[in-house]
Amino acid sequence: MLSELCKINGVAGNEEKVSEFLLSHISIENTEYKFLKNGTLIVYKKGKKESPVKFMIYAHMDEIGFIVSDITEDGYIKFDTVGGIDKRVLVSKKVFIGDKNIPGVTGIKAVHLTSKEERKKCVETKEMYIDIGAVSKEDALNYVSYGDYITFDDDVVVNGNRLIAKANDDRVGVSLLLDLVNKETEYSFIACFDVMEELGGMGAVTATDSEQPDYALILEGTTCSDINNTPPHLRSTVLGNGPALSVRDMGTCYSESFNNFIKGLADKNNIKYQIKQTHRGANDSNVVECCGKGTKVSVLSLPLRYIHSPASIVDLNDYNEAAKLIKLIADNIGEI
Amino acid sequence: MELFEKIFSTPSVAGYETEMKEIIKNEIRDFCESVYEDNFGNIIAVCGKDNQSLAVINAPVSEDGLFVTDFKNGIAKCSPIGNIEPDKISGGRFSCSDKFYALVDVKKTKEEKSDIADLSLDFLGCDNINIGDVLSPVSAYAKNNGYLTAKSAGIKAGIYILINVIKKNNSQKSFTAVFSVKDNLGFKGARAAFSNLNPNQGYIIGTASCDNKATEIALDKGPVVRIMDKGVVFSKSVIDNSLKKIGLTEYQKEIVTDGVNMSNKAMYLNNGIPVLNINCPVKYKGTFNETVCIRDINKIIDSFSSTPNEL
Numbered sequence: 001m002l003s004e005l006c007k008i009n010g011v012a013g014n015e016e017k018v019s020e021f022l023l024s025h026i027s028i029e030n031t032e033y034k035f036l037k038n039g040t041l042i043v044y045k046k047g048k049k050e051s052p053v054k055f056m057i058y059a060h061m062d063e064i065g066f067i068v069s070d071i072t073e074d075g076y077i078k079f080d081t082v083g084g085i086d087k088r089v090l091v092s093k094k095v096f097i098g099d100k101n102i103p104g105v106t107g108i109k110a111v112h113l114t115s116k117e118e119r120k121k122c123v124e125t126k127e128m129y130i131d132i133g134a135v136s137k138e139d140a141l142n143y144v145s146y147g148d149y150i151t152f153d154d155d156v157v158v159n160g161n162r163l164i165a166k167a168n169d170d171r172v173g174v175s176l177l178l179d180l181v182n183k184e185t186e187y188s189f190i191a192c193f194d195v196m197e198e199l200g201g202m203g204a205v206t207a208t209d210s211e212q213p214d215y216a217l218i219l220e221g222t223t224c225s226d227i228n229n230t231p232p233h234l235r236s237t238v239l240g241n242g243p244a245l246s247v248r249d250m251g252t253c254y255s256e257s258f259n260n261f262i263k264g265l266a267d268k269n270n271i272k273y274q275i276k277q278t279h280r281g282a283n284d285s286n287v288v289e290c291c292g293k294g295t296k297v298s299v300l301s302l303p304l305r306y307i308h309s310p311a312s313i314v315d316l317n318d319y320n321e322a323a324k325l326i327k328l329i330a331d332n333i334g335e336i
Numbered sequence: 337m338e339l340f341e342k343i344f345s346t347p348s349v350a351g352y353e354t355e356m357k358e359i360i361k362n363e364i365r366d367f368c369e370s371v372y373e374d375n376f377g378n379i380i381a382v383c384g385k386d387n388q389s390l391a392v393i394n395a396p397v398s399e400d401g402l403f404v405t406d407f408k409n410g411i412a413k414c415s416p417i418g419n420i421e422p423d424k425i426s427g428g429r430f431s432c433s434d435k436f437y438a439l440v441d442v443k444k445t446k447e448e449k450s451d452i453a454d455l456s457l458d459f460l461g462c463d464n465i466n467i468g469d470v471l472s473p474v475s476a477y478a479k480n481n482g483y484l485t486a487k488s489a490g491i492k493a494g495i496y497i498l499i500n501v502i503k504k505n506n507s508q509k510s511f512t513a514v515f516s517v518k519d520n521l522g523f524k525g526a527r528a529a530f531s532n533l534n535p536n537q538g539y540i541i542g543t544a545s546c547d548n549k550a551t552e553i554a555l556d557k558g559p560v561v562r563i564m565d566k567g568v569v570f571s572k573s574v575i576d577n578s579l580k581k582i583g584l585t586e587y588q589k590e591i592v593t594d595g596v597n598m599s600n601k602a603m604y605l606n607n608g609i610p611v612l613n614i615n616c617p618v619k620y621k622g623t624f625n626e627t628v629c630i631r632d633i634n635k636i637i638d639s640f641s642s643t644p645n646e647l
Contacts, residue, residue: 214375231406231413232406232408232413233405233406233413233414233453234405234453245468247351247403247417247468247470248350248351248403248415248417248521251521251522252521253350253351253417253518253521254351255351255377256351256352256354274467275466275467275468277405277406277415277467278405278415278453279403279415279416279417286522289376289518289524290376290522290524290525290527290528290531291528293374293375293376293528293532294374294375294376294377294378294525294528294529294532295375295376296375296376296377
């Protein structure tokens with residue numbers, strides 16, 4: 001399921017294919033759903049009992065990507081980024097453009113034409129282009145339009161317990177939530193598959209204002225730098241050490257009581273988890289926390305090496321531990 | 337222990353304000369119609385029998401702190417909770433429950449901007465520290481010639497002011513008091529409270545730094561009314577009307593060029609909530625020795641309490 005989800009192109013603002021996939025895979029038993037006007041999919045999951053607290057679980061359907069901003073006279077595609085992408089990872093990458101998945105490759109000025117000073121610097125996005133093999137602007141316009149969305153190559157590789165894909169952020173969350181919706185749970189809850197997290201969380205804002213939950217659990221992918229002699233306190237998370245709970249990040253100071261509730265369930269059931277070691281990054285929690293009547297928020301995030309790149313890596317053991325923990329949370333939320 | 341000392345020596349790091357909230361609730365319970373905690377964790381106190389005026393007085397509760405990101409051989413690495421500046425806390429003390437340690441200086445050159453992650457925190461042999469533990473700043477509470485010095489003295493002064501406004505009001509005038517949490521993380525608590533209560537008028541008790549020479553704000557010269565900051569120019573009519581309601585005639589004026597506060601957010605909420613930002617002057621802001629003047633504090637309390645006007 002995760003592999004299939006990662007192959008779908010759903011750059012922020014263009015998540016319809018992801019929601020179509022979800023609708024075709026959500027069990028109709030004990031569920032009702034609705035779409036908000038911005039495309040956010042809200043699924044009401046009926047459990048064996050009604051929870052005394054209103055509980056909503058979020059995963060964002062969108063991924064980072066690009067958008068066609070211009071086409072040069074000689075047929076090269078100029079682009080802007082959608083969401084935060086490290087420009088250092090952009091050169092010479094395979095991409096797909098638009099609904100027809102036109103293949104292309106990101107290019108820059110050839111190395112033999114660059115000065116010594118230029119080679120020391122990271123190339124700016126505005127200096128890059130995408131080459132689709134067109135010979136002129138007119139030729140390129142036969143395949144590509146202004147405003148077309150662009151995604152990284154959708155190839156998914158499974159290597160032992162590690163899955164490598166462009167859209168692990170946040171298809172890991174989407175896959176976990178879809179899996180939970182299709183299971184029988186003790187308590188009813190609301191699943192929110194939201195849009196545009198990578199652009200600031202517009203989908204989560206409207207969903208929270210609409211539903212006004214008491215407790216919110218955000219399922220996410222998060223930074224992981226457990227490599228190359230990174231000092232332990234700067235690693236953020238470690239691949240294989242389980243899903244991560246956060247004390248705070250750049251946007252949110254997470255609920256102490258909700259975090260303790262989750263830790264208690266994990267400890268009691270021998271589920272592996274870790275505490276995120278840095279405060280960098282933010283997610284839907286940032287807006288969910290203070291929307292509606294105010295929400296007690298925790299985030300459960302899977303470590304993703306090389307997040308926001310064409311090839312982020314998730315550990316499937318972390319995924320499985322997260323799946324067990326989320327099920328326990330949904331089964332026990334009524335006793336919080 | 338007098339209330340000043342109790343408030344000033346109680347930790348209230350953002351997200352971990354339980355102890356402080358208990359003190360507040362116990363202090364105000366007998367002086368208002370109802371006290372409750374909203375879903376965000378803010379304390380809401382409904383004051384006066386006829387609460388039709390829908391005026392809200394807000395004071396933030398949360399102070400800055402740290403959380404542990406790594407711990408080895410008695411030395412911890414940390415990340416900030418709030419807006420801590422590393423240069424201002426170097427050499428200070430933080431506590432994790434009852435475990436103390438001293439900060440070691442950051443390693444940096446003159447050209448480098450220091451980072452919290454560069455700090456090493458020595459727990460002096462204590463080994464019972466875990467990743468994720470929250471640390472609150474510790475400093476001696478000192479009272480001298482009408483001045484109070486402590487860590488987070490500005491925030492704590494606001495708490496003291498609002499508690500005493502409620503006590504002095506003693507259910508006469510109608511307003512809702514909001515002790516908001518996590519405001520050092522984007523004014524979230526106040527935003528949630530203002531959004532839910534949807535008041536006709538807001539008063540925010542904040543802090544004004546005396547350390548900025550351009551503003552010429554000083555201790556012992558009375559409350560500070562914010563005229564403008566980076567996010568908003570306060571409407572003259574809103575300021576004049578609000579000041580008239582609380583009967584405040586002598587105050588310092590503040591124009592801030594490098595920051596915003598909750599007032600900016602409130603004006604975008606619902607239909608736009610008019611807000612008066614009335615601040616307590618603070619010297620050495622952000623350090624372990626923030627200093628406030630008791631006379632300034634009392635003037636703000638009196639301004640809310642002495643007027644017969646509804647707020």
